[in-house]
Amino acid sequence: MTQQHGAAETELTVVVPTYNESGNIAEMVSRLDATLAGISWELIFVDDSSADGTADIVREIAREDRRVRLISRHNRRGLASAVVEGALAAAADVVAVMDGDLQHDESVLPGMFRRVQDGEAELISASRFLSEDGADGLSSDTRVAISNNGIKLSNFIFNLDMTDPLTGFFVVRRDVVQRALPELSELGFKVMMDLIISAHPRPSVIEVPFKFRKRQHGESKLDNRVMYDFFLFFIEKKISSILPLPARFLSFAFINSIGILVHLAVLFPILALFGDANSGSFVNAQLIATIVAMAFNYTVNNMVTYSDRQLKGAKFYVGFVVFAVLCSAGVLGNVGVATLLHEDYPTLSIAIPATAGALITVVWNYVATNAFVWGRSKYPSVFGRRRKGAPA
Numbered sequence: 001m002t003q004q005h006g007a008a009e010t011e012l013t014v015v016v017p018t019y020n021e022s023g024n025i026a027e028m029v030s031r032l033d034a035t036l037a038g039i040s041w042e043l044i045f046v047d048d049s050s051a052d053g054t055a056d057i058v059r060e061i062a063r064e065d066r067r068v069r070l071i072s073r074h075n076r077r078g079l080a081s082a083v084v085e086g087a088l089a090a091a092a093d094v095v096a097v098m099d100g101d102l103q104h105d106e107s108v109l110p111g112m113f114r115r116v117q118d119g120e121a122e123l124i125s126a127s128r129f130l131s132e133d134g135a136d137g138l139s140s141d142t143r144v145a146i147s148n149n150g151i152k153l154s155n156f157i158f159n160l161d162m163t164d165p166l167t168g169f170f171v172v173r174r175d176v177v178q179r180a181l182p183e184l185s186e187l188g189f190k191v192m193m194d195l196i197i198s199a200h201p202r203p204s205v206i207e208v209p210f211k212f213r214k215r216q217h218g219e220s221k222l223d224n225r226v227m228y229d230f231f232l233f234f235i236e237k238k239i240s241s242i243l244p245l246p247a248r249f250l251s252f253a254f255i256n257s258i259g260i261l262v263h264l265a266v267l268f269p270i271l272a273l274f275g276d277a278n279s280g281s282f283v284n285a286q287l288i289a290t291i292v293a294m295a296f297n298y299t300v301n302n303m304v305t306y307s308d309r310q311l312k313g314a315k316f317y318v319g320f321v322v323f324a325v326l327c328s329a330g331v332l333g334n335v336g337v338a339t340l341l342h343e344d345y346p347t348l349s350i351a352i353p354a355t356a357g358a359l360i361t362v363v364w365n366y367v368a369t370n371a372f373v374w375g376r377s378k379y380p381s382v383f384g385r386r387r388k389g390a391p392a
Helices: 025-035 054-064 079-088 106-117 141-157 175-185 191-196 224-239 247-274 279-305 316-326 330-345 353-374
Strands: 013-016 040-049 067-070 094-097 123-127 170-173 205-209
Touching: 013 025, 013 079, 025 040, 025 106, 025 247, 025 279, 040 054, 040 079, 040 224, 067 079, 079 094, 079 175, 079 191, 094 175, 094 205, 106 170, 106 205, 123 191, 141 224, 170 175, 170 191, 175 191, 224 247, 247 279, 247 353, 279 316, 279 330, 279 353, 316 330, 316 353, 330 353
Parallel strands: 013 040, 013 094, 040 067, 123 205
Antiparallel strands: 094 170, 123 170
């Protein structure tokens, strides 16, 4: 391995987001060292608090090879933000993005770099579907189906014409990232596609074939949430010009809207059990339904909206108590508004005051719980410091 390079101007920065990729780090550095001969390059690993010592291995290599750098993130997770942070820290004007699992064939990287450097395109995308066996590394029929459906939807919804808009292997000019930065999603669904549709004007794009290898170490980052993430990404992008709302809030609001249905599903049977809808019965039924819906909202948001900050074990139950305390003002507002509407407008369907009361809590719940239940450094954590290696 060539050591202590530093005199030549850096031509290419390779950004590799990592999470529990300790078994791949040395091999990736070795492969890039052989493949990028004749190119002045640097390699930035952006690690999201891996529990398997990935960051320590990168540091050990970086002590001997100055081309290798580490961004070690605490209390932050997500592929898109990792790529953006790495790209903004790049010394080169041309940035390559690769996964840390060795599935991306680095042999095509020099050609991709040269085409961007020569101005042939602002972004060169490596497609798994331009060669007959390019997608063999997809581990299951489910992943193949998700990829195929995602490609069709992406091209249709975002006016693209690409064989693989969901690839995570591409080379791009750093100024494209800077152009896209104001409109990039926080969701981290597929960062290359987000860069293309968020940059104004859109960058010129060329696709090249590559073979997607089978995974050697680590585990797939693809899970059953990918289509839900795509749905949120689509909504966020489509309404951003009218109402710029972050994907996390959209997820929270969407789950809370389902919580309203849960609320109503509890409310009506209780009223039927009481036998009428007089004021006292309604107050009791509304309160019970509110508590059940609150438990639903907390549990599902913990699993989905805040999957990167998910509370488990004893912290889950402590988190629910904190959630309930913070939402108590919203609960009082919920019950108060719903009861007032029911008493003043008794001819209205019960669903109307019940829904109005439930909606009162959505914004308050999001702001309060985002800060103090699943919060970040701007606010004090109710749980203190996380254990070493715990997901941020």
